[in-house]
Amino acid sequence: MHMSTNTLTVELGERSYPIYIGEAIHHQAEFYRRHITGRQVMVVTNETIAPLYLDETLSALSGYDVATIILPDGEQYKTLETLNKVFTGLLEHRFTRKATLVALGGGVIGDITGFAAASYQRGIPFIQVPTTLLSQVDSSVGGKTGVNHALGKNMIGAFYQPLAVLADTATLNTLDERQLAAGIAEVIKYGLIVDSAFFSWLEQNMDRLLSREPAALAHAIEVSCRCKADVVAADERESSQRALLNFGHTFGHAIETGMGYGAWLHGEAVAAGMSMAANLSHRMGWITEDDLQRCCSLIERAGLPIQPPAEISPDRFLQLMAVDKKVLDGRLRLVLLKGIGQSVVTDDFDHQSLLETLESYQ
Amino acid sequence: MHMSTNTLTVELGERSYPIYIGEAIHHQAEFYRRHITGRQVMVVTNETIAPLYLDETLSALSGYDVATIILPDGEQYKTLETLNKVFTGLLEHRFTRKATLVALGGGVIGDITGFAAASYQRGIPFIQVPTTLLSQVDSSVGGKTGVNHALGKNMIGAFYQPLAVLADTATLNTLDERQLAAGIAEVIKYGLIVDSAFFSWLEQNMDRLLSREPAALAHAIEVSCRCKADVVAADERESSQRALLNFGHTFGHAIETGMGYGAWLHGEAVAAGMSMAANLSHRMGWITEDDLQRCCSLIERAGLPIQPPAEISPDRFLQLMAVDKKVLDGRLRLVLLKGIGQSVVTDDFDHQSLLETLESYQ
Numbered sequence: 001m002h003m004s005t006n007t008l009t010v011e012l013g014e015r016s017y018p019i020y021i022g023e024a025i026h027h028q029a030e031f032y033r034r035h036i037t038g039r040q041v042m043v044v045t046n047e048t049i050a051p052l053y054l055d056e057t058l059s060a061l062s063g064y065d066v067a068t069i070i071l072p073d074g075e076q077y078k079t080l081e082t083l084n085k086v087f088t089g090l091l092e093h094r095f096t097r098k099a100t101l102v103a104l105g106g107g108v109i110g111d112i113t114g115f116a117a118a119s120y121q122r123g124i125p126f127i128q129v130p131t132t133l134l135s136q137v138d139s140s141v142g143g144k145t146g147v148n149h150a151l152g153k154n155m156i157g158a159f160y161q162p163l164a165v166l167a168d169t170a171t172l173n174t175l176d177e178r179q180l181a182a183g184i185a186e187v188i189k190y191g192l193i194v195d196s197a198f199f200s201w202l203e204q205n206m207d208r209l210l211s212r213e214p215a216a217l218a219h220a221i222e223v224s225c226r227c228k229a230d231v232v233a234a235d236e237r238e239s240s241q242r243a244l245l246n247f248g249h250t251f252g253h254a255i256e257t258g259m260g261y262g263a264w265l266h267g268e269a270v271a272a273g274m275s276m277a278a279n280l281s282h283r284m285g286w287i288t289e290d291d292l293q294r295c296c297s298l299i300e301r302a303g304l305p306i307q308p309p310a311e312i313s314p315d316r317f318l319q320l321m322a323v324d325k326k327v328l329d330g331r332l333r334l335v336l337l338k339g340i341g342q343s344v345v346t347d348d349f350d351h352q353s354l355l356e357t358l359e360s361y362q
Numbered sequence: 363m364h365m366s367t368n369t370l371t372v373e374l375g376e377r378s379y380p381i382y383i384g385e386a387i388h389h390q391a392e393f394y395r396r397h398i399t400g401r402q403v404m405v406v407t408n409e410t411i412a413p414l415y416l417d418e419t420l421s422a423l424s425g426y427d428v429a430t431i432i433l434p435d436g437e438q439y440k441t442l443e444t445l446n447k448v449f450t451g452l453l454e455h456r457f458t459r460k461a462t463l464v465a466l467g468g469g470v471i472g473d474i475t476g477f478a479a480a481s482y483q484r485g486i487p488f489i490q491v492p493t494t495l496l497s498q499v500d501s502s503v504g505g506k507t508g509v510n511h512a513l514g515k516n517m518i519g520a521f522y523q524p525l526a527v528l529a530d531t532a533t534l535n536t537l538d539e540r541q542l543a544a545g546i547a548e549v550i551k552y553g554l555i556v557d558s559a560f561f562s563w564l565e566q567n568m569d570r571l572l573s574r575e576p577a578a579l580a581h582a583i584e585v586s587c588r589c590k591a592d593v594v595a596a597d598e599r600e601s602s603q604r605a606l607l608n609f610g611h612t613f614g615h616a617i618e619t620g621m622g623y624g625a626w627l628h629g630e631a632v633a634a635g636m637s638m639a640a641n642l643s644h645r646m647g648w649i650t651e652d653d654l655q656r657c658c659s660l661i662e663r664a665g666l667p668i669q670p671p672a673e674i675s676p677d678r679f680l681q682l683m684a685v686d687k688k689v690l691d692g693r694l695r696l697v698l699l700k701g702i703g704q705s706v707v708t709d710d711f712d713h714q715s716l717l718e719t720l721e722s723y724q
Binding site: 080122155157 | 506
């Protein structure tokens with residue numbers, strides 16, 4: 001069987017790195033060997049992923065001096081304490097600053113491992129093998145690594161780039177439907193904020209994505225990563241351009257917080273949040289009724305919610321959004337649409353229209 | 363009274379920063395105001411330093427939204443757990459990524475605070491106010507920040523540069539004599555490895571340093587920082603040039619480990635280590651008997667040891683040095699002298715001469 005691999009290069013000067021996208025690539029030795037320079041490799045994964053993919057990864061790494069750390073699965077373990085377990089493992093194996101970390105898992109594993117790589121002996125290389133659609137399209141680009149603090153999510157971390165990313169579409173076969181849809185929410189986001197042609201492609205190929213057709217998944221991952229890389233490129237750090245990536249997230253975070261973390265998946269909350277942002281954009285007269293319909297219809301076809309939960313009142317919404325970090329100097333900024341594939345970060349929207357949007361779901 | 367301030371700029375492109383060196387500068391508002399851009403400032407200090415200098419620092423920061431964290435004093439608190447206390451304080455005060463940290467204290471405070479700044483919300487600015495001679499000449503340049511792990515010192519951290527360093531010679535008046543001498547050991551090191559003129563100046567001015575004459579201290583700090591900056595400049599990260607800064611440290615670490623950490627101050631162990639390295643350099647015929655005498659005599663005049671403790675046998679020394687991180691691929695590399703102000707990193711020394719050096723102290 002011939003399997004093709006797409007390679008997308010994230011351009012960051014001397015820190016540029018490739019994202020390899022393809023079917024069954026995470027157990028092919030060559031993708032690791034190209035990048036690993038030392039002998040020592042530590043695979044960091046979790047209890048859910050290890051039984052599924054660890055053996056294949058280890059066989060691809062045969063010949064290296066390999067150790068493994070299996071962390072508990074879940075956002076609640078994305079802490080300094082868990083991070084310290086990675087350091088302990090590295091030190092117990094006497095791993096030097098020439099060791100390479102391999103992050104095998106979803107966003108939490110990628111964030112912890114990336115930060116461990118950034119901090120161990122002040123920085124060692126790492127390779128990301130994201131195993132969820134969300135982490136393949138989101139964590140592969142941008143260099144954000146870190147852990148949560150009891151008083152805030154993602155409050156501790158570093159900007160740190162991997163040597164390479166291996167996005168293997170085969171690992172998506174074990175994702176449950178809700179997790180797959182949550183990843184598709186972020187994919188739709190890229191179409192909406194910067195790429196109308198990709199949005200049209202998604203309208204025509206949603207069924208192929210939902211049936212996990214490898215070529216369709218690979219295309220969606222590649223375009224999403226390229227969109228994100230383009231947005232991030234101008235400014236590797238937080239900037240107003242980068243804020244476009246938060247489309248749907250201010251409403252979405254309000255849903256996640258309002259319902260208690262974990263009740264809604266992040267991607268589900270973002271999906272409803274994107275519909276709400278499109279609704280407000282339409283009320284402002286910035287997008288047509290037809291665009292609004294296309295937006296909601298595509299989100300719905302992915303099996304995602306297009307409405308917030310009725311139990312969050314408009315007042316509570318406003319309260320929750322006001323503490324979101326996108327509020328600068330007391331003015332609520334939102335990412336809104338000026339068309340499909342066109343977005344802006346703005347505080348220049350009508351407060352009455354925002355209220356009407358919120359009330360329309362009651 | 364007229365007080366002059368010397369400014370040394372550490373050249374690192376867009377991350378260049380000034381080191382201000384002078385008498386009573388840490389309570390002058392202008393040195394902070396020049397660099398702080400936001401409103402929020404968190405001063406991180408410890409229980410020993412707070413009663414001595416915190417009030418002055420806080421008065422210099424009047425007008426800002428200032429909070430303070432007072433950590434316990436001691437290397438044993440240089441941990442992830444203590445680091446997390448800084449994050450907790452920042453989050454409890456709702457400090458954003460526009461907040462600035464001020465590290466008021468010695469090396470431990472500087473290392474923890476620098477790493478907190480590197481990691482809080484993936485990086486916020488910080489200002490260093492080192493209050494020991496060792497931290498003024500050592501931590502002011504090089505960007506090394508971090509904490510210890512139970513299994514190894516300085517194993518977790520980041521390269522991260524401050525906005526500015528305020529080296530106030532007045533804070534040295536409260537140092538005890540042993541601490542002052544330990545700082546002078548590192549000062550002597552710079553003369554020995556790269557600056558023979560500075561070494562001569564130290565021979566002529568050691569008494570002024572020991573009596574804490576502000577102008578003499580300021581000169582010694584400035585030249586030491588410049589020497590270190592020159593060595594680090596070519597390669598901001600670890601390199602063979604940077605390894606020159608480890609002069610005396612391989613022998614010194616063996617003494618520290620062999621005696622149990624804390625029995626000898628780091629600077630005391632380095633002082634004996636520098637004598638030992640000079641002794642070996644002389645045995646190799648690389649420096650004259652006169653140079654060896656000058657070296658030992660200056661170290662001794664600073665009140666520092668020129669011999670290792672007799673209880674560490676030559677065999678034990680070799681064992682302790684073999685695990686030092688300067689051992690690459692099984693070959694022991696040492697920093698040795700080719701003259702006063704001339705040093706090399708080399709494994710090209712005679713093993714028999716090393717043994718003779720070690721045995722000469724029995």
